[in-house]
Amino acid sequence: MLSFQLIPLFFAFAAPLVSAGPPLFVRKYEGCDTSKAVMDLPPNQTTLVAPATAPLFVLLGVGVQNYTCSGTTFASIGAVASLFDISCLAGTSKFASIQNTAFNVWDHVPSSVPSTAIGPLVGAPYLDGFHYFVTSPLRHGYLAQMGFHLYRVAGDLASQVFRIDTVNGQPPTSCVAGSPPISVKYTSKYYLF
Numbered sequence: 001m002l003s004f005q006l007i008p009l010f011f012a013f014a015a016p017l018v019s020a021g022p023p024l025f026v027r028k029y030e031g032c033d034t035s036k037a038v039m040d041l042p043p044n045q046t047t048l049v050a051p052a053t054a055p056l057f058v059l060l061g062v063g064v065q066n067y068t069c070s071g072t073t074f075a076s077i078g079a080v081a082s083l084f085d086i087s088c089l090a091g092t093s094k095f096a097s098i099q100n101t102a103f104n105v106w107d108h109v110p111s112s113v114p115s116t117a118i119g120p121l122v123g124a125p126y127l128d129g130f131h132y133f134v135t136s137p138l139r140h141g142y143l144a145q146m147g148f149h150l151y152r153v154a155g156d157l158a159s160q161v162f163r164i165d166t167v168n169g170q171p172p173t174s175c176v177a178g179s180p181p182i183s184v185k186y187t188s189k190y191y192l193f
């Protein structure tokens with residue numbers, strides 16, 4: 001199922017980059033013309049406005065959305081995804097549908113295969129970082145390295161991030177009270193401006 005969900009708050013971080021520690025986010029695929037990476041916002045929404053400039057870069061997210069059973073419906077408790085740089089694919093035939101191609105692979109691999117393995121299988125081998133989102137406390141960030149240190153993306157990287165072309169990731173409509181949390185696989189494109 002292809003849906004067009006947007007991150008409800010497209011977020012802008014004003015905090016300066018923290019210089020200590022490992023790099024926040026390592027670009028491995030630079031210097032591409034992103035002007036062909038036109039971001040099509042869903043026509044039926046009026047909340048968000050696409051920036052007039054080309055994106056700084058575009059990422060393919062491959063990961064899971066996590067939900068807990070709250071009463072008899074699922075509530076989101078976070079997400080984690082590997083982010084592959086697809087900026088240089090803009091303008092190629094792969095670009096428009098890469099989230100579908102990646103989802104078909106991701107959905108069929110055994111559970112032992114990590115999301116980090118999916119990009120290379122669909123022509124997007126450049127793992128730039130990790131998107132890590134938990135709802136409580138609200139944190140939104142990118143992990144630059146394996147391990148679970150959270151680094152917040154700050155002004156240097158991008159001021160606006162749009163998640164569009166999300167495939168799957170939605171929970172079943174209901175759950176049996178007391179059932180354990182679930183992870184639902186998804187893919188998406190992230191446009192950073």
Ligand SMILES: *[C@@H]1O[C@H](CO)[C@@H](O)[C@H](O)[C@H]1NC(C)=O
Nearest residue numbers: 003004005042043044045046
């Ligand atoms: C826009 O349309 C898509 C696809 O039909 C739908 O999934 C989404 O909920 C709609 N969004 C809004 C804000 O109406």
Ligand SMILES: *[C@@H]1O[C@H](CO)[C@@H](O)[C@H](O)[C@H]1NC(C)=O
Nearest residue numbers: 066077078079080133134183
């Ligand atoms: C989501 O669930 C996966 C297991 O499927 C776990 O590895 C990950 O840490 C969870 N992340 C969040 C943010 O809940």
